Amino acid sequence: MNPARRQTAGTVGGAAPYRRHISVLAAALLVAACAPAVERDEGRGHVFGTLQTMAEKAQLERSKGIKVAHLQIFWDRYETREGHFSARYLDSVRSSLERLRRAGSLVEVSLGLHHAPGWLFDEYPEAAYVDQDGDRLTDAPNMVFSQTVREKAQRYVERVDRDIGLDNFWAIRVGVSGTGEFGYPSGGGDNSYWAFDANAQSPDRAGRPPGTPANPSPGWKPGQRDYRGREFTQTQVRAWYDWYLRSLSGAVNWQIQYYRSLRYTGFLKVLVAGSGYYPRDYRRAVQRHLDESAGNRLVALGVGFFRTLGQIRHRHNVQIVPTSLVDGTGEPRNNGCSPEDRHVDVLSPPDRVHDEWSSMRWVSRIARQHGFALLNGESAGTRVSPYYPGVMTAAARQMDTCGLRGLMWAFDSNLYDGTPGSSLADYAAMISRYD
Numbered sequence: 369m370n371p372a373r374r375q376t377a378g379t380v381g382g383a384a385p386y387r388r389h390i391s392v393l394a395a396a397l398l399v400a401a402c403a404p405a406v407e408r409d410e411g412r413g414h415v416f417g418t419l420q421t422m423a424e425k426a427q428l429e430r431s432k433g434i435k436v437a438h439l440q441i442f443w444d445r446y447e448t449r450e451g452h453f454s455a456r457y458l459d460s461v462r463s464s465l466e467r468l469r470r471a472g473s474l475v476e477v478s479l480g481l482h483h484a485p486g487w488l489f490d491e492y493p494e495a496a497y498v499d500q501d502g503d504r505l506t507d508a509p510n511m512v513f514s515q516t517v518r519e520k521a522q523r524y525v526e527r528v529d530r531d532i533g534l535d536n537f538w539a540i541r542v543g544v545s546g547t548g549e550f551g552y553p554s555g556g557g558d559n560s561y562w563a564f565d566a567n568a569q570s571p572d573r574a575g576r577p578p579g580t581p582a583n584p585s586p587g588w589k590p591g592q593r594d595y596r597g598r599e600f601t602q603t604q605v606r607a608w609y610d611w612y613l614r615s616l617s618g619a620v621n622w623q624i625q626y627y628r629s630l631r632y633t634g635f636l637k638v639l640v641a642g643s644g645y646y647p648r649d650y651r652r653a654v655q656r657h658l659d660e661s662a663g664n665r666l667v668a669l670g671v672g673f674f675r676t677l678g679q680i681r682h683r684h685n686v687q688i689v690p691t692s693l694v695d696g697t698g699e700p701r702n703n704g705c706s707p708e709d710r711h712v713d714v715l716s717p718p719d720r721v722h723d724e725w726s727s728m729r730w731v732s733r734i735a736r737q738h739g740f741a742l743l744n745g746e747s748a749g750t751r752v753s754p755y756y757p758g759v760m761t762a763a764a765r766q767m768d769t770c771g772l773r774g775l776m777w778a779f780d781s782n783l784y785d786g787t788p789g790s791s792l793a794d795y796a797a798m799i800s801r802y803d
Contacts, residue, residue: 414767414802415774416795417476419746422780423464426471429783432796433803436538436776437473439464443524444485450520458531465536474538476637476776479528481521481623482548484509492516494575497553497562500589505562507546508553511619513568515577522626529630539635539687540627544619549639549691551671552616558665561590561658563612580618584611590668591659605654609667616670617679624682637687637744638680640735643697643727644671647716673731674714678738688735690728691746693763693775696753698726702762704769709733732770742773749778750787759789760798768802 417436418429426437445457468475488495489506494514497505509517525534534540546553552562567575569586576582584607588595595604624636645653645666653662670676677688694702703726712721714734721730728745735743747763760777767775777783783792 414772414799415474415744416799416803417474417774417776418780418783419776419778420780421468421473423467425780425784426468426473429780429792430471430473432792433799434795435474436476436774437468437471438476438478438776438780439468439537440478440480441528441532442480442483443521444480444483446480447485447524447527449485450487450491453527453531461532465532469536475536476539476541477537478541478548479525480548481511481524482508482543482546482553484517484521488517488520492520494565494567495520496565498565498568499557499560499562500564501557501560502564503557503560505553505555505560507555508544510562510565510567511544511622512552512615513563513565513576513580515567515575518577518622525626525630534627534630534632535634537634539637540632541637541639542620542623543639544616545641545669547641549641550616550620550673550676551641551644551669554669559590559658559660559662559668561612561668563615564589568615577618577622579622580615581611584608591657593657600657602654602657605657609654609658613670613672613676614679617676621679621681624680624686628682633685635685635687635742636682637689638677639689639691639746640673640677640731641671642692642695643725643730644673646722646730647674647714648719648722650675674734677734677740680738683739683741685742686740687742687744687773688731688740689744689746690731691748691778692727692731692752693745693747693766694753694755694759695727695748698729699724702726702766703729704766705729705732705771706769710736713737726766728766729770732772743771745770745772745775747775747778750782755782755787755790757789760794764798764802 415435417434417438419438421437441461446453448454465475488509495509495517497510511517511521541548543549545551569583571582571586585595585604588600588608592600594600620638627636645664649664649667650672653664653667656662658667696702712733714737732743745767763775777795782790783795
C-alpha cells in the first residue's frame with residue numbers, strides 16, 4: 369500500500385483475549401515442544417493466507433486451501449514495563465499459536481517492533497524521531513538512528529524466542545514504519561524528514577548503530593539553499609538524501625541480520641507499501657532542495673524503492689512483498705506484469721511506467737532488477753481501495769503474471785462480513801485455480 373494511504377489500514381491485529389488457565393499454558397508448551405518442524409519450502413505452487421487471522425477460523429480456512437495464518441504480537445502489550453513481561457499476554461499469544469498450529473497452518477508473525485511500549489519513549493528520549501522543525505514522533509521507535517532502541521528491541525525479540533520460539537514461525541515480517549513497512553513513519557507535516565534527533569545530527573557515532581553513516585551535512589535542513597555561508601549545491605542535496613535512504617535501509621538490514629543471528633531459517637518478508645515515488649519525482653525534489661514546493665511527501669518518507677531495495681544486502685529466504693495488490697492503481701486499473709517489463713530500467717523508466725503501471729507491477733520490476741528471486745504479495749485492503757465482485761480474480765492475475773509465490777488477503781474478517789467479492793467461497797474458488 370502507498371504509505372500516504374495506509375495510515376489507518378496497517379497490518380495490525382490483536383490476539384483474542386483469553387482467560388489464563390494452567391491447562392491452556394501446559395497444552396501450548398506441549399505443542400511447541402512436540403509440533404513438527406515448520407515447513408520451509410513453498411514448493412512450486414502458490415501459498416495463500418490472510419492477515420489478522422482469527423484463530424477460531426483457522427481450521428475451516430485450512431480446509432479451504434488457506435495455508436498461511438497471520439499472528440500479531442504487540443511489543444507494548446508484552447513488555448509492559450522495561451524488563452517486565454506480561455504472563456497473561458504471553459498465555460493469550462501461546463493459545464492463539466496453538467490453535468493455528470493444530471489447524472495445520474503455516475504461521476506468519478508480526479513481532480510488533482513498530483508497536484513500541486510507552487516506557488521506551490518516556491525513559492529514552494532518543495527513541496523518538498525528530499523532524500527538521502523539532503517535532504517528535506512516537507508512532508514508531510527510532511530503529512534507524514538509535515542503538516539504544518535496537519538493543520531494547522533485540523532484548524524483546526530474544527524474550528519472544530525464549531518464551532515462544534521463533535522456529536514456530538514460517539515467516540517473520542520486516543519493516544520500520546508505523547505500519548511495519550519499508551519506509552520512515554508517517555506523521556507530522558507533509559515534508560517531515562525524520563533525521564534531526566541528536567544521534568542523526570551528531571558528527572560522532574555516539575548513540576548511532578554501528579554501520580549507520582554520519583550525516584554528511586549536519587545542521588542542514590531540507591529547503592535551505594545555503595549551508596555555513598556557502599551555496600548548498602544539488603550534489604550536496606543528493607549526498608544528504610542518499611545518507612537518509614541508506615540509514616533507513618540499514619534498519620532493515622539490521623533486522624534481517626539479527627534474526628539470522630538467532631539461527632532463524634524461515635522466510636523474512638520485507639513489506640513494500642504502494643509504488644513509492646519515481647525517479648522523476650526524486651530529480652524534481654533534488655532540484656528544489658527537498659523544499660515544500662517539491663510536493664511529494666513520499667520523498668520525505670524515503671520510499672524510493674527503486675533505490676532502497678537494492679540496498680538490502682541479503683537475498684537468501686528474503687521475500688519482497690508488495691502490499692498493494694488491487695489497490696486501484698494503473699491504467700487499466702490493477703494491471704499485472706508483462707514479459708516486456710524486463711526491458712524497463714527502474715533507474716530511468718519511461719513516463720508510461722509512472723502513468724500506467726499498477727503499484728505492485730512497478731515494485732515487482734524493481735525487485736527483479738535488484739536480483740530478488742522470492743516475491744510474495746498482499747491485497748491493499750478496503751480502506752485503500754474498495755473491493756468489488758471479481759477483485760480476487762484481479763489479485764490472482766497480478767500474482768500470477770508477476771511471478772509472486774502467493775498472497776495474503778487483507779483482511780481475514782472480510783471473508784465473513786459481506787464485503788463484495790471477498791467471501792470465503794470467493795477465496796476458496798480462486799485458490800483452487802492456482803494451488
